[in-house]
Amino acid sequence: MTVEEYGLPDNIIKYLIAREDEELPPCTALKCEYIMSAGGLMVRARREGLQVCVPVAPTESDIPGLALVEPYAAFDYPRVPEDLITEMVARSRRACRGERDEEFVESLFHLNYDEARGGWLLHEPPQERRHSAVTPREDGADSSYGSALIEIHVHPEVVPHFSEQDDDEESGKFRVFGIIGNLFGEVRRLRIRVGVHDHFCEVPAAWLFELPRDVLDCVEEEGGAVASAGGFDLIRGRDADAAA
Structure with missing residues (x-):
């Protein structure tokens, strides 16, 4: 056929x-x-x-x-400013019932660049939050889910890793994905990857984001995961x- x-x-x-x-x-x-x-x-x-x-x-x-x-x-586009990372962390903390693991819920954010305004726009879509999952309520082409260039969600673990569930949910999209971990710790950790439909490659967070001092780049901490791909x-x- x-x-x-x-x-x-x-x-x-x-x-x-x-x-x-x-x-x-x-x-x-x-x-x-x-x-x-x-x-x-x-x-x-x-x-x-x-x-x-x-x-x-x-x-x-x-x-x-x-x-x-x-x-x-x-x-x-220019890098995402650090104040938007700080804002995502603050909103994610407010969504949790407390700082203990059983009180944690995931949060989801979308980022788009507005050419007319010359800056990044942060969207917190209507969503269903659970301890180990988060789902947007709207996923149409005209929603922030449908148009996002960058998609970020938070994980409960100290050093966040993309899960098999993340792989399944993020397959079929072409955008940048990120996870923030250690939400209530002294420092946050941010892991970034580029997704090309069913293929993923981790890249340094500093390529796309201006990192606050209390946010660490997982790829940089681990010596640069992209090096295994022969350079980038x-x-x-x-x-x-x-x-x-």
Whole structure:
């Protein structure tokens, strides 16, 4: 069965081969593009404000005849100011019944950049909060859930990690995800990853956020999880196509 038989466009997902003697074209797929490179299989995608290329299945040794494609993340907007992180922490604390574990509930936030105002907007959508889960009540295309560039929620543990439940809930989206841990401790911990539909790659929080002094970056603490992907380039502005 082909996309033509369904009357669908043929550029929802594209498949490319990175040959040594050819340049990759700009990313034009509606969803994402898979690239077979010397270092293995990559996936890249673009949306307003964000372009990424991350490893999916890296090889132990280079594939002869193919070109290396370096992973990158390109953010068109300035970093999220630290006062918005402080505000998310404050709101999350107020939502809990107390500081004990049994009194904890998760909270969810969405962030978008407003070009007209020249700044980030914080949304706290209507949500169902539980100890180990949080669900937005609205998930339509015109909701903050549908348009968010960054999605943040809080976890009860001191050092937060994305759970299997997070993987399931965040699959199919193309955005930045974050979790804040140690909500009532002396310092908070923030873990950030980029999600390209069903593929995830952790990146340093400082790439996207101005961190308050009492918020630590999990990836930086752990020595840089992106190093396992063979390095990672951060690009500011709208120059990602030149890096591909």
